[in-house]
Amino acid sequence: MATRLTPFSKLLLTVIIVAAVVLGVRWLMDNTDIADGIKNTIDSQTKQTKSDRKQPARSGDVPSDVIHIGVVTWGGYAGGQYFNEGFRANKNSRFYKNYGFGVEFIVLDDFVASREAFRRGDVDLLWATIDAFPTEAGELMDYRPQVIFQADWSRGGDAIVVRRGIKTVADLKGKKIAVAELTPSHSFLLWLLDAGGLSLSDVEIVAQSSAVDAAEAFKAQQVDAAVVWSPDDEACLAAVNGSRILESTKTASNIIADVFIAKKDWMENNFEKARQLYEGWMIGASEINSNESNKRKAARILSENFEGVDEEWALKAINNVRLTTHGDNRNFFGLNPDYTGVTGERLYSRMSQVYKKLGYIEGRTPTWREIANSSLVRKTNLSGPAHAAEATKTFTKVTREEGKTKEAIASKPVRISFRTGEYQLDENAKYIIDKEFVEIARAFANSRIRIEGNTDNTGNRASNIALSRKRAEAVRNYLVREHGMPPNRFIVVGNGPDKPIASNDTEEGRAKNRRTDFQLVRE
CATH class of the missing domain: 3.40.190.10 (Periplasmic binding protein-like II)
Structure with missing residues (x-):
């Protein structure tokens, strides 16, 4: 029969075994080459780990000369990411093959962290939107930021959702x-x-x-x-x-413009490289815009690099922007004298005033001339239909009755003074239209507009209806002639005295009723 060991015997045996193992390992480490091999392996793995923490792994050998670009989880930068064959600098990138440098896209969804990265120099280019940039431009002026190109317009990427009952x-x-x-x-x-x-x-x-x-x-x-x-x-x-x-940037099509900023010193030291980056980016954008297969490829690249994003989400993200072309950038920087739409300067200047008036901006805001640098666009030559600017939306003509019944999203009453019985616009009336509505019409460039003329109840109703329609037509004709807006975009209605907003029993009320309503309507 086997004899069981006592607890003390087990403990004593364990101590003897452990001591033997320790002494044996020590003898091997002191008297053989095994120790050197183990040490070298550990050192190698430690160095590799530190290297991996320092920068992402890359595909193949690429130049040490890499442009680092800070972006967010958004579809509007697909032109550059597609041309780069991914987010990391790699030997398959056309930036590398065509121009000899690498490009690294760094996702910085935390706004504050992204600006700190720009200040430190961790990124050479950083995303911004020209509408909101006035709120931070002053704080960044020590680094002399410059807007160097536009990447996209939001076209459905931003929306206002509302609960039941809000129409x-x-x-x-x-x-x-x-x-x-x-x-x-x-x-x-x-x-x-x-x-x-x-x-x-x-x-x-x-x-x-x-x-x-x-x-x-x-x-x-x-x-x-x-x-x-x-x-x-x-x-x-x-x-x-x-x-x-309620509304989205599909129709509010020229409000949110994504751009990239760089420090002036960096631009001066890296101009040709920056120009080549812009050129390649625009080629990538044009290829995505003109070919569904290329768009799918771009969506796949985005899905592989954005956290928690699948390919269908990425495809929607790309479809919800206008990837801007070289022609669009010429328009944005005011380099096309025939362009009458929204420019970067108009957006930046207007929002500078708006945010300052609301108290969101303290101190001086840099002017557009101080922060805009169109040199990349001016020095690049890309021609052909794929690089042309986006065409103005074509509106179909609607009947008067159909136009009257279209649902209005927004209605802005504007007081335009006419002499009694007349419908011609004087210079003051044109000034009021320009000030109160033209910029809105440009910003909501994909929206149809209904212009409704209104009168008070003085005089004959039928005559007032005819007169109010002529006045609305005069406004429409001015917008078409002076601001290049498509005629079919407008629905013209003469309400006469039938839609008062105040009592006609007082002069003050009658004055309010003599107005022109500008309405953004649903298709």
Whole structure:
């Protein structure tokens, strides 16, 4: 029969075995080459780990000369990422093959962290939007930032979702709106409120740290409306019964422009390399714009590099922007004398004034001339249809009756004075139209516009209806002739005295009723 060991015997045996192992290993380390091999392996692995932490692994040998570009999770930078064959510097990149340098895209979704990276020099180029850039340009002036090219226009990537019962901008009055302040979302909201004759004081802003948080607030039904990104807009509609998209940048098509900034010193020291980056980026954008297979490839690249993004999401993200071409950049920087649409200068200057008036900007804001650098665009020669600027939207003609019934999203009443019985515009009337509505019409370039003429109840109703229509036609003709807007974009209506907004029993009320309404309408 086997005899069991006592607990003390087991402990003593264990101590003897461990001691033997330790003494044996020590003898091997002191008297053989094994120690050197182990040490070298550990050192090699440690060095490799430190190297991996320092920078991402790359495909093949590439030059040490790499442009680092800070981006966010957005589809508008696909032109450069597609031309680069990915986000990391690699030997298959056309930037490397055609120009001899590498390009590295670094995703910096944290806004503050991205600006710190720019200050430190961790990135050479950094994303911005020209509408919101006035709010930070002054703080960055020690680094002399310059806007060097435009990457995209948002075309559905930003949207305003609203709960049941809100059908127009006027319905937002007194409502709670979730928005990330001092961001493109904020700019979009300000434009839409202006188009509807409202201001920030007419609504209750529920400030959020990001558009993603704004979407969450809406889904939790903490607010009546929210400015969100796509495809979060779809998630909002699915989460809140009866909700709808009030407006998006599909029709508010020239408000949010993504650009890239660089330090002036970096531009001066790397001009030709920057020009080649721009040229390659524009070639990539043109190829995506003109070929569905290329767009799919770009979506695949985005899905492989953005956290938690699949290919279908990435494809939607690309479809929700206009990847700008070389021709678009010429328009953006005001280099095309025939262009009458929205330029970078117009957007930047207007939003500088708006944000300053609202108290969001303290101190001096740099002028457009101080921060704009069009030299890359001017020094690049790309021709052919693929590189041409985006064409103006073509509107089909609608009948008078059909036009009257189209749903208005936003309506802005403007007082345009006419002499009794007349319908010609004088210089003061033209000034008022330019000041109050032209920029809105340009910004919402894909929206149809209804112009409604209105009178008080003095005189014959039929005559007033005819006169109010002629006055609305005069406004339409001015916008077409002087500002190059397509004639079929407009619906002209003469209401006469039939749509008063005040009592006709007083002179003050009658004066309010003699007006022209500018309305953005749904197709």
